[in-house]
Amino acid sequence: MKKIVLAGNAITADILNAYLARDGRYQVIGSTVDDDFLQAGRVNGAESIPLSRLAETFKPHDCAVVMAMGYNDLNRVRESMFHRLKEMGYKIETYIHPDAKVYTEHALGEGCVVLPSAVIEPHVRVGANSMIWANVTLAHHCTVAEHCWVASGAVVSGNAHLSRNCFIGVNATIVNEVNVGEYGFIGAGALVTRNTKASSVQLARSGEEHRFSSQDYVKFYGV
Numbered sequence: 001m002k003k004i005v006l007a008g009n010a011i012t013a014d015i016l017n018a019y020l021a022r023d024g025r026y027q028v029i030g031s032t033v034d035d036d037f038l039q040a041g042r043v044n045g046a047e048s049i050p051l052s053r054l055a056e057t058f059k060p061h062d063c064a065v066v067m068a069m070g071y072n073d074l075n076r077v078r079e080s081m082f083h084r085l086k087e088m089g090y091k092i093e094t095y096i097h098p099d100a101k102v103y104t105e106h107a108l109g110e111g112c113v114v115l116p117s118a119v120i121e122p123h124v125r126v127g128a129n130s131m132i133w134a135n136v137t138l139a140h141h142c143t144v145a146e147h148c149w150v151a152s153g154a155v156v157s158g159n160a161h162l163s164r165n166c167f168i169g170v171n172a173t174i175v176n177e178v179n180v181g182e183y184g185f186i187g188a189g190a191l192v193t194r195n196t197k198a199s200s201v202q203l204a205r206s207g208e209e210h211r212f213s214s215q216d217y218v219k220f221y222g223v
Contacts (some may be wrong), residue, residue, distance in 0.1 A: 006031040009048045013068035033157040059201045060089035071149040075165045079147045
C-alpha cells in the first residue's frame with residue numbers, strides 16, 4: 001500500500017481523500033498546503049502539514065504526493081505547488097481511479113488525476129499535472145497539455161488540442177481538430193467549434209433568461 005500526501009486541504013482534497021480511502025492501493029497519511037493557507041480548510045482524517053515542515057514530517061522517500069488542489073488562477077497555483085514539491089524531491093503520483101477507462105498507449109503525464117467513468121481513448125496524450133474529472137471523454141488522438149483542468153462531463157473530440165493551463169467547464173464540448181489556446185477558459189456547457197486565442201474566454205449563452213415565461217414556453221414549445 002503506497003503512502004500518499006495530498007497537496008491541498010480544501011474541497012478537491014476532501015473529494016480525492018474519499019476516493020483514496022476506498023482504494024486499497026493507497027493510504028492517505030496527511031495533506032500539505034502553503035503555510036498561509038493552513039487554516040483555510042481541512043481534509044477529514046488527514047493531518048494538514050505546512051509545506052515548510054513537510055519534509056521533516058513526511059520524508060520524500062517515504063511517500064508520494066497526489067495533486068489535490070483546485071484550479072485557482074487558471075491552474076497556476078497547482079502548477080507552482082507541483083514544481084516546488086518536485087524540487088523538494090517528492091514523487092508526484094499519477095492517480096487513475098479504478099473505474100476510469102484508459103485505452104491510450106501513451107503514458108499519462110506525471111501527477112495527472114483521472115476520476116471515475118472518465119474515458120481516455122486510444123492515442124490520447126495527457127500532460128503533467130492535469131485533472132480529468134469524472135465522466136470526461138478524451139477522444140482519439142486529442143491532446144491535453146500540462147496543468148489543465150477538464151471538468152465533469154466535458155468532451156474533447158478527436159484530434160483536438162488543449163494548450164497548457166486551460167480550464168474546460170462542466171459539459172463543455174471541444175469539437176474535432178480545434179485548438180484551445182493556453183490559459184483558455186471554456187465555460188460550462190460551451191460548444192467550441194473554432195480555434196481559440198490564448199487567454200480567451202468562451203461561454204455558453206444557453207443559460208440566459210428566455211423572453212417567455214415558463215408557462216408560455218411550455219404552451220408554445222412543449223417540453
